[in-house]
Amino acid sequence: MLKVFADRGGTFTDIVAVTDNQAIINKLSQHQERFLIVPLPNQQWIIVYKLLSENPEQYQDAVIQGIRDIIGLSRNQPIPQEAIEVVKMGTTVATNALLERHGDRVVLLITKGFKDALRIGYQNRPHIFARHIVLPTMLYEQVIEVDERYDANGNELTPVNIAQVKKDLQTAYNTGIRSCAIVFMHGDRYPRHEQQVAQLAQEIGFTQISISHQVSPLMKLVSRGDTTVVDAYLTPILRRYVNQVASQLPGVRLMFMKSDGGLTDAQKFQGKDSILSGPAGGIVGAVQTSQRAGFDLVITFDMGGTSTDVAHFKGEYERQLESEIAGARMRVPVLAINTIAAGGGSILFFDGSSYRVGPESAGSNPGPACYRRGGPLAVTDANVMLGKIHPQYFPSVFGPDGNLPLDKNIVVEKFTQLAQDIQNATGNTRTPEQVAAGFIAIAVENMANAIKKISLQRGYDVTQYVLCCFGGAGGQVACLIADTLGMKKIFLHPYAGVLSAYGMGLADVRAIRESGVERPLTQELIPQLQQLMQVLETQARSELDTSEGQRGVKASNEQEIVRKVNLKYEGTNSILTIDFASDVTIMRQEFEVEHKSRYGFIQLEKTLIVESASVEIIQKMDTPEEPLITRTRSLNQPPNSVDTVQMFTANQWHNTPVYRREELQPKDKINGPAIIVEKISTIVIEPKWQANLTERNHLILQHID
Numbered sequence: 001m002l003k004v005f006a007d008r009g010g011t012f013t014d015i016v017a018v019t020d021n022q023a024i025i026n027k028l029s030q031h032q033e034r035f036l037i038v039p040l041p042n043q044q045w046i047i048v049y050k051l052l053s054e055n056p057e058q059y060q061d062a063v064i065q066g067i068r069d070i071i072g073l074s075r076n077q078p079i080p081q082e083a084i085e086v087v088k089m090g091t092t093v094a095t096n097a098l099l100e101r102h103g104d105r106v107v108l109l110i111t112k113g114f115k116d117a118l119r120i121g122y123q124n125r126p127h128i129f130a131r132h133i134v135l136p137t138m139l140y141e142q143v144i145e146v147d148e149r150y151d152a153n154g155n156e157l158t159p160v161n162i163a164q165v166k167k168d169l170q171t172a173y174n175t176g177i178r179s180c181a182i183v184f185m186h187g188d189r190y191p192r193h194e195q196q197v198a199q200l201a202q203e204i205g206f207t208q209i210s211i212s213h214q215v216s217p218l219m220k221l222v223s224r225g226d227t228t229v230v231d232a233y234l235t236p237i238l239r240r241y242v243n244q245v246a247s248q249l250p251g252v253r254l255m256f257m258k259s260d261g262g263l264t265d266a267q268k269f270q271g272k273d274s275i276l277s278g279p280a281g282g283i284v285g286a287v288q289t290s291q292r293a294g295f296d297l298v299i300t301f302d303m304g305g306t307s308t309d310v311a312h313f314k315g316e317y318e319r320q321l322e323s324e325i326a327g328a329r330m331r332v333p334v335l336a337i338n339t340i341a342a343g344g345g346s347i348l349f350f351d352g353s354s355y356r357v358g359p360e361s362a363g364s365n366p367g368p369a370c371y372r373r374g375g376p377l378a379v380t381d382a383n384v385m386l387g388k389i390h391p392q393y394f395p396s397v398f399g400p401d402g403n404l405p406l407d408k409n410i411v412v413e414k415f416t417q418l419a420q421d422i423q424n425a426t427g428n429t430r431t432p433e434q435v436a437a438g439f440i441a442i443a444v445e446n447m448a449n450a451i452k453k454i455s456l457q458r459g460y461d462v463t464q465y466v467l468c469c470f471g472g473a474g475g476q477v478a479c480l481i482a483d484t485l486g487m488k489k490i491f492l493h494p495y496a497g498v499l500s501a502y503g504m505g506l507a508d509v510r511a512i513r514e515s516g517v518e519r520p521l522t523q524e525l526i527p528q529l530q531q532l533m534q535v536l537e538t539q540a541r542s543e544l545d546t547s548e549g550q551r552g553v554k555a556s557n558e559q560e561i562v563r564k565v566n567l568k569y570e571g572t573n574s575i576l577t578i579d580f581a582s583d584v585t586i587m588r589q590e591f592e593v594e595h596k597s598r599y600g601f602i603q604l605e606k607t608l609i610v611e612s613a614s615v616e617i618i619q620k621m622d623t624p625e626e627p628l629i630t631r632t633r634s635l636n637q638p639p640n641s642v643d644t645v646q647m648f649t650a651n652q653w654h655n656t657p658v659y660r661r662e663e664l665q666p667k668d669k670i671n672g673p674a675i676i677v678e679k680i681s682t683i684v685i686e687p688k689w690q691a692n693l694t695e696r697n698h699l700i701l702q703h704i705d
Contacts, residue, residue, distance in 0.1 A: 262510020
């Protein structure tokens with residue numbers, strides 16, 4: 001039976017499948033150029049496969065097509081349910097819908113007098129000197145003000161005007177809106193009014209009803225409201241996508257990755273949990289494989305076709321409770337990922353005075369210029385120009401029939417023209433390869449700044465960390481990024497090109513429940529917190545229990561329970577998350593250590609407030625083993641290069657040996673400049689770097705002084 005782990009990205013969809021079916025392996029072995037097959041212990045194999053996310057002429061859904069290709073089915077043959085044990089996937093469907101504002105039509109119901117509360121927001125100005133401020137478009141189409149009100153202590157000041165709400169909801173329904181978000185003042189603590197209105201919406205026939213006390217049971221009307229609207233806006237799109245996938249896989253266990261790094265069952269996958277679904281798989285994959293390689297301090301660096309995601313790991317997954325994504329404020333736990341618009345597809349252009357990289361991306365259609373679809377120059381083209389990517393070592397999936405290599409000639413032609421344009425505009429004479437190197441330097445600087453934001457700016461010393469590089473384009477710039485940051489070690493997993501998909505297979509099932517507290521931290525509060533934690537744990541367990549009964553679940557009996565509290569100084573808004581302890585002194589000390597590291601000071605005279613509490617239950621899953629490889633060559637026999645190519649780096653051309661990853665053996669050492677090619681990515685070893693292969697087939701790059 002197949003276990004399928006898939007990550008549907010903006011450009012490529014990556015699929016990693018684990019199987020014990022010899023017949024499938026025999027069939028795929030005839031197509032070695034398309035499928036990477038790795039034997040595992042105990043008669044199993046891993047199959048790695050990549051295909052374009054959008055290819056409407058060829059298929060409707062990339063993941064389903066990938067499964068068909070692996071099993072060997074033609075386009076319209078149904079997928080037999082006994083062939084697949086489980087499908088775990090991450091998707092950018094909701095993220096893209098949010099970025100492009102293609103969600104469902106939503107009506108917002110909010111307490112009378114607060115019609116524009118979400119529009120006004122917190123009035124913060126991220127760009128303090130911007131004179132022309134462009135506010136993000138709101139996700140809801142119309143607002144219904146509901147005449148109702150509780151005060152902060154739970155006294156009902158105004159009961160819901162049922163007849164009026166019913167009439168207003170019916171009017172909205174008649175205009176074709178089927179999704180509603182209900183957000184009332186103090187609704188997180190006193191949800192009765194929200195429940196009454198939700199009941200009315202259900203009777204009228206709304207198909208998506210997002211209620212704030214269920215979506216985000218925390219105080220702060222604006223971010224709770226925004227989260228609820230995002231949920232109402234995206235869940236219907238997600239439902240349709242999930243149903244479309246499920247309809248092709250009848251009877252198969254289907255799981256999705258949530259933004260917090262845990263898996264959940266398809267029918268429980270909601271809009272608010274889906275924004276970072278794909279990147280979260282990458283973080284899980286990077287952290288789990290880095291720990292298997294013996295690294296505990298990790299900066300993850302995922303460079304794909306459209307964007308680059310970076311994250312910091314120091315013993316446990318870092319989560320943010322509040323985040324802003326594409327202009328929408330979210331108040332749900334998400335992995336702390338910093339995303340910037342710089343990827344292999346980021347468009348390069350000269351604006352008359354300076355070089356620009358991104359933020360626009362060429363995507364997969366038309367893609368970079370070398371993809372043979374008439375696309376613009378992009379970061380990938382710059383690497384082709386510099387000899388860091390060579391068409392003969394890149395999948396031949398381009399051209400009208402999807403069987404041609406990358407087009408190097410158009411790249412040289414366009415860079416030559418660009419160098420000429422730059423000379424005409426500025427009088428600077430640069431060779432085409434120097435121009436390409438200049439664009440790469442800018443992209444690298446942008447990505448290094450993203451890493452500084454999550455590490456140096458928060459009191460962590462990156463030189464002590466390993467840079468775990470993955471994503472299709474990560475290996476091409478890994479050394480340059482590490483040099484910029486002063487990092488000495490880079491870790492590249494054999495599945496680095498598809499680590500987000502592999503991460504889906506390494507993830508555990510997680511359920512998080514949280515609740516607002518807003519009380520001073522005292523020893524008297526501890527019993528109440530313990531009681532609250534008990535309630536939250538019961539709620540989280542009920543989510544896990546319903547998923548246990550399905551077929552294809554190989555969850556081990558191991559369960560881990562993590563209890564956290566969010567603390568802040570009275571009168572401030574900066575929350576720090578720390579472990580819950582029954583002793584107040586321990587929590588206070590941990591808070592102060594964290595506060596000192598983050599902000600450089602502590603305020604002993606201030607009272608600590610427990611803003612909220614959360615309980616996370618982690619159900620461990622069976623994960624694929626990684627094979628050990630053995631050395632068959634003698635120790636003093638170096639690896640053989642398959643080719644020597646010209647590569648432009650450090651402002652000059654170098655004769656650069658090319659090695660195939662699958663021909664390397666443990667204890668092999670390769671000094672830069674060199675290129676290591678894999679089926680799914682290219683690794684560039686810059687001068688002053690050395691690559692070592694371990695017995696786990698991990699590639700560790702080390703800076704040599």
